[in-house]
Amino acid sequence: MAEPALAVRRLRKSFGALVVTADLDLDVATGECHAVIGPNGAGKTTLLDQLAGELVPDGGRIVFAARDVTRLGPDARARLGMARSFQIPTLIADLTAEDNVALAVQARTATAMRFWRSAYRDSTLRLPARAALARVGLAARGSVAAGDLAHGEQRLLEVALALAREPTLLLLDEPMAGLGHDESRAMIALLSSIKGTLTILLVEHDMEAVAHLADRVTVLVAGRAVASGSYDAVRADPVVRSAYLGGDA
Amino acid sequence: MLALPAAAGVLHQPFWINACTRIVIFALVAASLDLIVGYGGLVSFGHAAYFAVGGYTVAVLAQHGIDAAPVAWVVAVALSALLAVVVGALSLRTSGIFFIMITLAFAQMVFFALIAIKAWGGNDGLPLGARATLLGLDLRDPTVLYFVCLTLLVAFVACAAQLVESRFGIVLRGIRGSERRVLALGFPTFRYKLVAFVIAGAGAGLAGALWADYARFVSPDMASWSRSGEFLVMVILGGIGTLAGAVYGAALLLGLESVLSGLTEHWMLPLGLILLAIVLFAKRGVYGWIAGRDDG
Amino acid sequence: MSLALEQLLNGLQFGVMIFLLAAGLTLVFGIMGVINLAHGSIYMLGAFVAASVAGTGAPFVVAVLAGAAAAGLAGIAIELVVIRRLYARHHLDQVLATFALILIANDGVSMIWGKTPLNMAVPAALSPAVTLGGFIYPAYRLVLIAAGILIAAALYVLISRTRLGMLIRAGATHRETVAALGVDISRLNTVVFALGAVLAGTAGALLAPILAVQVGMGEQILILTFVAIIVGGLGSIRGAFAGALLVGVVDTLGRAYIPVILKPIAKPEIADSLGGGLSAVAIYVLMAIVLVWKPRGLFPVGPR
Numbered sequence: 001m002a003e004p005a006l007a008v009r010r011l012r013k014s015f016g017a018l019v020v021t022a023d024l025d026l027d028v029a030t031g032e033c034h035a036v037i038g039p040n041g042a043g044k045t046t047l048l049d050q051l052a053g054e055l056v057p058d059g060g061r062i063v064f065a066a067r068d069v070t071r072l073g074p075d076a077r078a079r080l081g082m083a084r085s086f087q088i089p090t091l092i093a094d095l096t097a098e099d100n101v102a103l104a105v106q107a108r109t110a111t112a113m114r115f116w117r118s119a120y121r122d123s124t125l126r127l128p129a130r131a132a133l134a135r136v137g138l139a140a141r142g143s144v145a146a147g148d149l150a151h152g153e154q155r156l157l158e159v160a161l162a163l164a165r166e167p168t169l170l171l172l173d174e175p176m177a178g179l180g181h182d183e184s185r186a187m188i189a190l191l192s193s194i195k196g197t198l199t200i201l202l203v204e205h206d207m208e209a210v211a212h213l214a215d216r217v218t219v220l221v222a223g224r225a226v227a228s229g230s231y232d233a234v235r236a237d238p239v240v241r242s243a244y245l246g247g248d249a
Numbered sequence: 250m251l252a253l254p255a256a257a258g259v260l261h262q263p264f265w266i267n268a269c270t271r272i273v274i275f276a277l278v279a280a281s282l283d284l285i286v287g288y289g290g291l292v293s294f295g296h297a298a299y300f301a302v303g304g305y306t307v308a309v310l311a312q313h314g315i316d317a318a319p320v321a322w323v324v325a326v327a328l329s330a331l332l333a334v335v336v337g338a339l340s341l342r343t344s345g346i347f348f349i350m351i352t353l354a355f356a357q358m359v360f361f362a363l364i365a366i367k368a369w370g371g372n373d374g375l376p377l378g379a380r381a382t383l384l385g386l387d388l389r390d391p392t393v394l395y396f397v398c399l400t401l402l403v404a405f406v407a408c409a410a411q412l413v414e415s416r417f418g419i420v421l422r423g424i425r426g427s428e429r430r431v432l433a434l435g436f437p438t439f440r441y442k443l444v445a446f447v448i449a450g451a452g453a454g455l456a457g458a459l460w461a462d463y464a465r466f467v468s469p470d471m472a473s474w475s476r477s478g479e480f481l482v483m484v485i486l487g488g489i490g491t492l493a494g495a496v497y498g499a500a501l502l503l504g505l506e507s508v509l510s511g512l513t514e515h516w517m518l519p520l521g522l523i524l525l526a527i528v529l530f531a532k533r534g535v536y537g538w539i540a541g542r543d544d545g
Numbered sequence: 546m547s548l549a550l551e552q553l554l555n556g557l558q559f560g561v562m563i564f565l566l567a568a569g570l571t572l573v574f575g576i577m578g579v580i581n582l583a584h585g586s587i588y589m590l591g592a593f594v595a596a597s598v599a600g601t602g603a604p605f606v607v608a609v610l611a612g613a614a615a616a617g618l619a620g621i622a623i624e625l626v627v628i629r630r631l632y633a634r635h636h637l638d639q640v641l642a643t644f645a646l647i648l649i650a651n652d653g654v655s656m657i658w659g660k661t662p663l664n665m666a667v668p669a670a671l672s673p674a675v676t677l678g679g680f681i682y683p684a685y686r687l688v689l690i691a692a693g694i695l696i697a698a699a700l701y702v703l704i705s706r707t708r709l710g711m712l713i714r715a716g717a718t719h720r721e722t723v724a725a726l727g728v729d730i731s732r733l734n735t736v737v738f739a740l741g742a743v744l745a746g747t748a749g750a751l752l753a754p755i756l757a758v759q760v761g762m763g764e765q766i767l768i769l770t771f772v773a774i775i776v777g778g779l780g781s782i783r784g785a786f787a788g789a790l791l792v793g794v795v796d797t798l799g800r801a802y803i804p805v806i807l808k809p810i811a812k813p814e815i816a817d818s819l820g821g822g823l824s825a826v827a828i829y830v831l832m833a834i835v836l837v838w839k840p841r842g843l844f845p846v847g848p849r
Contacts, residue, residue: 090430114415115416120414346574353771358826529630
């Protein structure tokens with residue numbers, strides 16, 4: 001078997017007495033779309049925060065791009081090729097949508113600080129930024145301040161930022177949350193179009209999206225992976241049904 | 250700004266030239282502070298420390314016979330930048346209220362250190378010698394000094410305005426908006442904040458050096474917490490995140506102080522009330538002005 | 546040895562007084578998320594009121610209670626008129642508004658009491674020195690230590706054992722839950738702010754007999770209080786106590802011993818200057834060390 005894009009070994013994290021990640025093992029194969037599902041409080045976002053480097057785990061290892069990244073901060077992991085979207089859109093509200101994406105382009109292209117030339121008239125930033133906006137369907141909204149965009153547009157912008165970074169691993173934290181029916185359809189279509197071009201770890205509640213997108217599904221309950229496999233296999237798993245789906249799914 | 254001293258010079262009114270020089274020097278401090286407060290969202294309550302270090306560098310060098318301005322000013326900028334590196338490296342590990350308190354505490358450290366060092370006059374301060382030259386210019390001539398200060402202010406604001414539009418500047422604005430997002434994109438934000446902090450400290454150090462040559466005197470008061478507070482007030486009054494607005498902020502506060510102190514001995518009371526009213530009744534708070542501004 | 550013990554007691558006395566301010570400041574931050582620069586002004590008011598009440602010939606205890614009460618009333622007024630509007634605001638607004646309050650308070654106090662420092666006599670019953678082992682020590686300073694520790698203990702009981710304390714602890718982390726329980730959050734805020742003000746005013750009143758009561762005394766101790774909170778960890782009473790004692794002891798011992806230590810190893814004029822400088826900055830060096838080691842203070846609050 002090929003080297004997985006992301007390997008998690010015996011990951012542990014507690015907040016006081018509350019165990020949020022319990023000896024978790026997880027492999028995400030290169031190029032697959034791997035969904036992590038689970039009931040509220042299962043520790044999905046906490047897991048994502050540890051993978052992205054925002055939370056330091058209490059124990060265990062995270063291997064990404066053939067490197068142990070457990071101790072690296074979020075910026076260092078991003079430079080290695082990780083990008084993430086946030087569950088609550090985390091954008092630079094007072095910059096325009098295009099400026100937000102341009103910042104992501106800049107993060108990919110130049111690591112050195114540049115103090116003089118205007119970033120607003122830099123076509124090496126602006127053209128890729130516009131392309132990324134067009135790809136998520138926000139081409140006409142580039143000059144609107146990110147904070148003034150509608151919720152669904154902010155979700156799309158989150159994805160545009162991650163894509164503009166041209167990552168090898170995309171961590172998506174509930175991209176469907178709060179979207180209306182049509183918006184959900186559009187988001188699923190967008191994610192389907194990028195699926196296969198990079199590795200995706202998708203944390204999601206929306207089962208329709210998981211069914212459409214996921215090659216493999218891991219079910220998280222109380223910080224523990226209780227099942228892993230195809231969507232249909234996981235759905236049929238009796239442990240999952242009792243712990244999570246409640247038998248009615 | 251430029252025409253006034255020219256006119257006053259013709260009328261032989263050094264009072265106005267001196268008033269304008271004071272405004273220009275404080276505007277330089279305020280502009281440097283605005284760089285980190287307005288664009289980086291870093292509320293430093295200790296900016297007076299760099300102002301004082303710049304001033305004391307010039308005074309102490311003069312004490313040892315070095316009174317050529319370019320040398321003294323360069324050393325002043327270098328030393329204040331060095332202090333900013335140390336303070337920034339420590340305080341930027343934190344954020345929010347912690348950052349405010351730590352920058353204030355370190356400025357207070359400079360204040361007390363200056364009081365304690367008797368060789369530099371301690372509490373009484375340190376006067377500068379009679380001579381001060383800049384490449385053949387006599388800096389004791391108020392008009393000469395004014396134009397030198399004005400030139401440096403314009404240069405600093407122009408460079409800073411370029412800076413905030415650059416790639417570096419956009420990252421800085423991004424950090425103010427959401428540091429978490431900027432980190433997630435892969436920028437080592439600590440380094441960016443530190444560089445901005447050091448540039449701001451250097452700007453204040455340059456202003457302090459100019460102040461020493463203007464007042465021909467430095468004292469620990471230059472580093473006092475109330476000075477730091479005044480600098481923040483200037484930034485607010487001039488409009489956060491506008492750089493050039495620092496000039497208006499400095500002029501407004503100095504003007505307000507001199508008008509009120511002409512009216513009453515207890516001028517801080519009405520000044521405080523005016524400030525309080527501005528903060529409380531500005532619709533979305535003073536800081537909200539940023540978001541209301543066109544950023545494009 | 547006895548000198549060291551004496552300095553240690555001085556440091557302890559200084560530390561517990563700083564704690565009285567730090568506790569209020571850290572509570573107000575923990576509950577309301579507000580930074581209050583005018584906390585030192587409330588302390589100053591307590592000192593001025595106590596000194597002038599004592600000046601009329603009133604008994605010491607009455608003077609201290611008057612100082613504490615005046616501070617509490619001022620705290621309630623400040624909370625209702627100013628602080629209340631700052632909860633949701635950015636820290637910059639809080640800094641500026643409370644900076645304006647300092648200007649108003651300092652000038653207001655100097656309008657009422659003038660610019661010359663007030664003096665307050667140490668109460669006669671407490672003025673004699675007592676002999677402790679090998680040295681004599683002012684009884685009043687021992688009383689200050691005892692009073693500080695007593696108040697700290699009472700505060701601990703209040704916060705860990707009473708309903709108000711439960712609300713204070715919960716209010717810091719779960720505002721919505723507390724509101725959902727039917728508790729009037731804005732009244733809780735006023736009460737906490739007033740409590741902090743009373744503590745600060747008490748410190749001012751207790752210190753009035755051994756300090757010059759003058760404009761500016763508030764900012765001097767405020768910044769030491771900040772250092773104590775930074776060292777101890779923001780929002781934690783335990784941290785405030787540890788930080789305040791550390792600051793008090795390090796500052797006192799630094800001033801007493803750094804010049805002495807330098808004397809044999811440096812030239813006299815250098816030792817003098819350097820010693821003075823170093824002892825003045827000792828607590829800031831302490832703060833820097835703590836920040837490098839534990840950026841969120843010795844007793845950080847909350848996860849992360």
